[in-house]
Amino acid sequence: MPKPRKQQVSIEDTPYYHCVSRCVRRAFLCGTDSVTGESYEHRRGWLENKLLELPQVFAIQIAAYAIMSNHYHVVLYVDSDSSKRWTDEEVVERWHSLFKGNLLSQRFMRGDELNKADLARLQIYLTEWRSRLTDISWFMRVLNESIAREANLEDDCTGRFWEGRFKSQALLDEAALMACMAYVDLNPVRACIAKTPEDSEHTSIKLRAEKAQTAHSPNHLHQQPKELLPFAGNHRQDMPKGIAMKLTDYLELVDATGRIIRDDKRGFISDSSTKILERLGLDEDRWLSMTQHFENTFSTFAGNEEKLRSTCERLQYQRPPGLNRCRTAFG
Structure with missing residues (x-):
């Protein structure tokens, strides 16, 4: 059974993560279908544009990426320090650029007067949204869902476009x-x-x-x-x-x-x-x-043995996964 994402990500140990997402059905993400001859190359542009837009919203930056015919790779850098410097207004603006928010956040951005109970409730939302905007799972979710909607609309179909889970590897x-x-x-x-x-x-x-x-x-x-x-x-x-x-x-x-x-x-x-x-x-x-x-x-983690052991101890793994491979590669 796959490990929960929280047991695969440790920002204290590394801000860098390699993520891979693959299409689940025969239809191409990009490229040309050899059976029908139909080209899907324009979808590379969809994905690349969205991928390069999201760092303007998230506290996550792109170190490397490659968009292939039925999958893509991206190396992400989680800049958690920058999210801590955002004002409450910045957090709401960034979240509203992705989602509608709620009535309370909309009133806040309009400058409406909020009572103590409303302000306390708003802080709960802000804490949650600030955390999500520094989360690679939410980054990948927003990216993949937007491309899936466009592709399904173009293909005139419904259902999954991507595999259920993206693969992530911590680069230690x-x-x-x-x-x-x-x-x-x-x-x-x-x-x-x-x-x-x-x-x-x-x-x-x-x-x-x-x-x-x-x-x-x-x-x-x-x-x-x-x-x-x-x-x-x-x-x-x-x-x-x-x-x-x-x-x-x-x-x-x-x-x-x-x-x-x-x-x-x-x-x-x-x-x-x-x-x-x-x-x-x-x-x-x-x-x-x-x-x-x-x-x-490599499996979930890639790096030298010492770094691998310390990270797995922090995440409460019983034994470090892929220890022999890391030892061989980085020994």
């Missing part, structure tokens, strides 16, 4: 995060949909590469795609919010990894990329294995 350390992001960004390359990462339509790597080509300083936070969690550079004091790596290093790493995967053999990795792998504590064989089979290699 920097090595797991980089391996998972590269795995996600290289999905179209591995599926022979694209020849190079920057040609992979509807992926975060294409968005980052296009912006980097026109940026004067591609590693600068403000010259990276505003829709995505930025690369903030190497670890240092007063580290800004973002992924602890240079964007140019990551792009080189993905490109080098993609060449290895496409050639189906060990290849030359640039000096810059080798330094990154050494810093992550990985050799080339481990890196290649994870970036080809990340989703199937």
